[in-house]
Amino acid sequence: MTGQGLLIASSVVVPLLMALACLSPAVRGRMPGWLAIAPLPALLAAFLARGGSIVVAPAPLRLTLALDDVGAMLLGGAALLWAAAGAYAASYMRGQPGLGRFAVWWLLTLTGSLGTFLVADLTSFYLAFSVASLAAFGLVSFEGSPAALRAGRVYMALALLGEAFILLGFVMLAIGAPPGNPLIGEAVAFFPSSPLRDPALALLILGFGLKMGLVPLHVWMPLAHPVAPMPASAALSGIIVKAGVIGLIRFLPLEAALPGWGATLVAVGLFTAFYAVAVGVTQTQVKTVLAYSTVSQMGLVAAVLGAGLMAAAPGTALLAGFYALHHLLVKGALFLGVGVAMATGPRHRLLVLGTMTLLALSLAGLPLTSGALAKYATKPLFGDGLAATLATLSAAGSTVLMLHFLRLLGGVAKPGAERPPTGILWPWAAVAVAAFVAPWAMFAWATALPLSASLGAKALWAALWPIGLGASVWVALRFVRLPAIPEGDVVVLADRLAPAVGRAGEAVERADIWLRRWPVASMMLAVLAIALTVLLSAGS
Template identity: 55%
Template sequence: MTGETLSPPLDLSALEPAMPALSEALMVVAIALPLVLAFAALVPAVRRALPHLLVFVPLPALIAALAVPRGLSMLVAPDPFRFTLALDAPGALLLGGASLLWMTAGTYAMAYLRKDPARPAFMVWWLLTMAGSFAVFLVADVASFYLAYALVSFSAYGLAAHDDTPQARRAGSLYLALTVLGEALLIAAFVMLASGATDANPQIRDAVALLPTSPWKTPVLVLILLGFILKMGLFPLHVWMPLAHSVAPVPGSAVLSGVVVKAGVIGLLRFLPEGVPLPGWGAMLCGAGLFTAYYGVAVGFTQTHPKRALAYSTVSQMGVVAAVIGAGVMNGTAGTFTVAALYAANHMLLKGAMFLAVGVAMASSPKRAWAVAALAGMLGLSLAGLPLTGGAMAKYAIKLIVPDGVAGTLLTLSAAGSTLLMARYALLVARSGTKGTPPLGVVVPALALAVLALVLPFALFEAVTGLPASAAFTPSALLKGLWPVALGLGGAALLAWRAPRMREVPAGDILNALGFLGTVGRAIMGGAVAADDVLRRWPVAAFALLAIAALLAATLTFAALPL
């Protein structure tokens, strides 16, 4: 397995002399374009034109993911305000997947929210979150990563709290409070991580290379793991995810689940050393991931709304990603991070398409909702690893990292749980139809994203693993992929025939179970709740977040100017 090279699939030999400059410009524009448009959205004329532009804004990021040579690094701004961009194989996979999701979900969002008076506010939050999500996949120095991570994290608040209902404000406040906690953990980790380097703002790879021998190794690893698994939604730090996903508008849920949580994934891939065995730390991450994978399924199956079921599915799937990363770190397996990125990118597209399908079904008649549920079920089976689907290719790839033993067996069995939960999700989609015909503006992007999600893993498999795609089609591989899915479908049929009485676990689950901590929780979130009244007025919120992004935007814009 190569796992490291992931060569660009485009033949750009005719442009080879200009490639370095073109590649650098693409990386800069990928981040700068949504930021500049977010600034420009303060002008009414630009704001009115934005709905027609959103589909095109992620194009530079998509082209960069396809065409920029892996390993290319560029210094955008020198010391003392060093800002460096680079693109490696994991970053390219996640950047490409994110750009496709932003394009399709952005088109969907403008049709879905066409009558929403708060649509301009949504567009600003959307652009800021997009800029931050592209930046976390591209930045290469410690300080810039923190700035990009803060941008995507805080901007996503506006997507979660957009509807301005009491439930949305509660979810947004909780998300904001946990985001502040995560940022505090990470900035402490980054300061200690950079303390051993000669530069005040070192390259991430240089700082991480010093980590195994650092006197701060233990506290840095604790803080890094806590900070990033909070964003990924691993138990017990997952509580924000079901609450936020269930109240956000459908396209907002799609990018929260598909893209925003991947900021935590890329954080682990950037700040954990690859190829250096860390047995204890890797085992802890793997164990936490496996527990989360099963916990998400167990709670998700009780849900009565398809968006909440999908939210707990994301909790479960991020547990799988964490388990793979942990197993690779535990053994020092080369290629782990690229394989984990492939699985995360596959989840990104599938989960985005499944959320968009919910919106299509909710705008459909009951009869049409069953047709949507059929497509949703196919996407769910791909996520579970049904042979001959794109998801099966991603499942096969992670088995190269965790092939046998207890962890490998538990990962395989988790596919049965995913199948069970996806069957539940498809049934809920089928029941969500009301009346009417969904507009083409939501149907077409949802279908386009579904097709991409089902097909792209086939195209990426060989580049990531170094194996031909046919390796996943041997009788042995097909059987290993089929039996967990068959087991899950059998369990779903049994439960449909004789369903036990189940009470729905409220979204946020352990927050409700730990009611005695309510006073403490209210005290912690008091500041966030107070800030919510101001943040809900989008021009103020936009200005505040644009101020956070100002240094980044100014640096990128200056760098893009001709000399």
């Protein structure tokens, strides 16, 4: 076993062993203070083991871990956020009941989410994806309030639905691939010529799109984030949704041009981006607004992948991964920063709100931020048509949503608070710095573009005018009475329609009973016979 292989394996083994150690009540009670340690092997692997691999189980199982460029980029960002959020949780949640249980769910979710960036075979990917998806239920429902339990039920129902889509898609994908447990690359290589290509692609896009929060499968996100503890919200929005992103990156045949499927993904992604903004600006809770922002941003990532799939554009996977890394760090810092802002008094509030403003507008592509770099890098994939125009205008939508978020954030200060606790301040600061610095450091490597090109007058103006447009729209909306749309929008509408649907079903059942009575059935049969006779006579 090589040093790289050992480091890659330890990325998932260490947090898994920590979770198993929680079987001891004494260890479980102390584990919340050690959560920040669990992702450190993965952080080291992202820097030191890129290109490495390890076979965990030989043929026929062929359970394999490998770290390619996209995986290393997302693994490093996810491990950093997991470590910071773990340290944040130890301070933010100190004294709350059930922290040992929280630690177990946290470590299992962490294990699965890091595993999705490392696994290289179908079986291991499904296992890691399932662990991350199902264990996150414990983070969503941890508070135990009615809202948290309801959000947990919705999340679990959709997670199981997504698992079913993906499992069936994997079965179709494996047909025609090498026997046994094929590597992902081997299975995807047979994808374009597979007779089951289209249904398999549909199922995989549904399954991974659900995890990303593509409309209309997004409803778990705005329900889960407001009720989850702050560090859990950072992990859910920053990292867990990236399991869907890495799934599409791994399993879409990006090297084969599929214009129809690419255009479909672009359309769904851009619709998601604008829909989430439209609903998000009606929300009144800061975490809910951030949840809809994540839905919008994941829509844009899906559109990036769709644009690359349309023309088999080289480098699509790395570009989508780069955009996802930017979102991972910025959104994680925003969620952690909400807790910091709530604990900050007037004297220190300007620095916190100023940092949060830069982070928020980075999602809209503010010049000289990581968001501007991410949008500049992915813009060529869209070409010069309608999709390119809508992708550019989505930055204006993000500006509207983020200005709405900042306005709400200004009113969340805790009375009498002065300085936030060090235990939440420094983890937030570390992620915020990484959100500003890491994309700049990785831009040339990830995009194969010179960094100077993003600093030209044309590029800066292309990033600035959507911000101005969005700010103008936000000001105009201040004079408009927006509708009150509940968080979860579609699922809430379904809840409200449920009684009417139930009554309609009961009416159909009563009609069926009535029609099955012998006199009624005889009369209907006679009417049908007469009508048929008339039609036949007319035809002759």
